[in-house]
Amino acid sequence: MVDIVAAVTVDGDGGPVWVGIDLGTQGVRAVAVDAAGAVAGAGQAPLHRDVRDGPRHEQDPAEWWTATCAAVRGAVAGLRGRAVAAVAVDSTSGTLVVQDRRGLPAGPALMYDDIRAAARVPAVQEAGEAVWTALGYRMQAAWALPKLVELCATGAVPAGHTVVHQADHVVARLAGRPVATDTSHALKTGYDLLADRWPTDVLDRLGVASAVLPAVVIPGTRIATVSAAAAGECAIPAGTPVVAGMTDGCAAQVATGALAPGRWCSALGTTLVLKGATPALVRDPGGGVYCHRHPDGGWLPGGASNVGAAILSRDLPGADLAALTPAAAALGVPPGATYPLVGPGERFPFTDPAATGFDVGGPDAPTPAETFARVAHGVAYVEKLAFETLAGLGADVSGPVVATGGTSRNDWWCRLRADVLGRPVSVPEQAGSAFGAAVLAAAPPGSLARTAADMVRLRATFDPRPGRAAELADGYARLRAELATRGRLPV
Missing domain, CATH: 3.30.420.40 (ATPase, nucleotide binding domain)
Structure with a gap:
């Protein structure tokens, strides 16, 4: 059973709200925020299926979805007919899940601090040394790319399946189909932020076919709409735009x-x-x-x-x-x-x-x-x-x-x-990643800083x-x- 805690609805001007969804380690939080930065509703739901075993840390992606629906229902329950203008989702950085052509999970998620692929870090660092140096960082054991290499090398990515980030997967459930990821989540998966592309030559050397990775867009880009099926589960109206999200850390920055x-x-x-x-x-x-x-x-x-x-x-x-x-x-x-x-x-x-x-x-x-x-x-x-x-x-x-x-x-x-x-x-x-995700959902392209200045x-x-x-x-x-x-x- 999913627990829900919903906030008391505040009176607003009756205008639209934007919903931000934060996929945390222990639970999911959702907030509905208006153009002036007032929180019109909030909900949260815990995650119970969390398994740690030595260097491994896994969660059940199916529970992400049920918890998301519960949290969002709590956030929108008291909106009194106010329109939901758009939705954005943030999530833990470096978390991966294999999903099928329909956007459904094909196994457990490898969490942000799962270091089962630590032994692959030297090879990953060497293969992309020029790219990582140009970007100013070094690959680490908990980052997503070593885990991606591990999944591909061990046959955990069947033909026709893709490897996506936590937020990508939940948005796929909202949309009823796979969606693009964002540059923020893709950073730890090795996306070349300077060239604005997946470094396919590096991935080829590591045994990762580019077909297993999603397309990449800038956070805030419209990537989907809420499907009729998802609307019935999460109470966000069908056709509501969904924009590409960002990592929880970046969303928390937006909230400030x-x-x-x-x-x-x-x-x-x-x-x-x-x-x-x-x-x-x-x-x-x-x-x-x-x-x-x-x-x-x-x-x-x-x-x-x-x-x-x-x-x-x-x-x-x-x-x-x-x-x-x-x-x-x-x-x-x-x-x-x-x-x-x-x-x-x-x-x-x-x-x-x-x-x-x-x-x-x-x-x-x-x-x-x-x-x-x-x-x-x-x-x-x-x-x-x-x-x-x-x-x-x-x-x-x-x-x-x-x-x-x-x-x-x-x-x-x-x-x-x-x-x-x-x-x-x-x-x-207001602070926190869910609020930042709502600000991101509200921002026109190229206007995130200005929108945050209006809402924070x-x-x-x-x-x-x-x-x-x-x-x-x-x-x-x-x-x-x-x-x-x-x-x-x-x-």
Whole structure:
């Protein structure tokens, strides 16, 4: 049985809404959003059939569809006759499924973090070295292309079948037929974003026939309409346009409106993820930054650090951070330096699989408030280092920052980040990939940034306080010096 949680419908002007569908790891969420960015309805449904076995991680694509229908029914249940103008779907990046000519699944899905094809990565990297270098990234075990090679090599793709991404498959179910994919989902499958084509010579060397891959379009391109059969299951009217989606990370960026050069979104939850927009491709020799195509033109660079709030779950299990905040705020800038990694390895702002976290120069037995303050400052300093790294790669990081993630609910932490960065930090009213997908569905071709500017509302903006700049600069300098001592940064 599928559980549904539907939001209360809000009153609007009676105009059309756009539906965004987010296919997450644990469930599906759908929202209906109007032209002013008001959420007119929301629904969600969990995914139960999730199987992990060592390096393997699989889900049942049939459950994606039933959960999608349940979530969408919840989102549109209270629309009171308002028209659904279009639909877009986002999904986890690197997830693949084999489907037949009708768009139905032919087996379990290989999820975004499935690394069964890790042994194929060296061959995949070598075969497309020139392409990957030009695009500024290296193939990784969890990316879709090694998994695609594995599927083809093991006979898991019968004649006449295709290998598609998670969102492609759900849109195929909406349309009643296979559909094109988008450049965002296709990135980790090896699509050449510079040449705007599948690198068939590379795929040939890897034993992948181009016929198993879908056509590729820019996110936001109209690719289908909702079929009569699907309309009966999901309650979206037949004939409703469906546009090509994007990965969940890109959709989350759209939800912040950070789509113009100089503007960035910074998602701080378990980890820290920065995403922005640049006119030119940003290439990182260290591999910590890679770029999606911007639907309006240009690029969407991003980098993800393993630093984040996860360490608070380890060091302060069950703590009420809101209750700790006044005491943490009263402590001022902590002495020493903290790099709050939970486990080994860092991806960005530097790449080092052996890197470990540290907390030096502080009290021997810190109180919970002191621990919270040290982590909050450490994360803010890493965020500043990440922006400096992006600037060093040629990205414009001069504009404001939009903060999302669980920590964005803590105003003190947001204000601290603004003080450390020396620029305004804003928090949106609505965040999340489903909202971003709805904005994508609403955007005319080439107008995603303008549409997001019209639909994204800000809850609060925190301006940097000049009086704090000097002491925070000292704290940041201590972190950089400690990283240099440990060989993580140049001296």
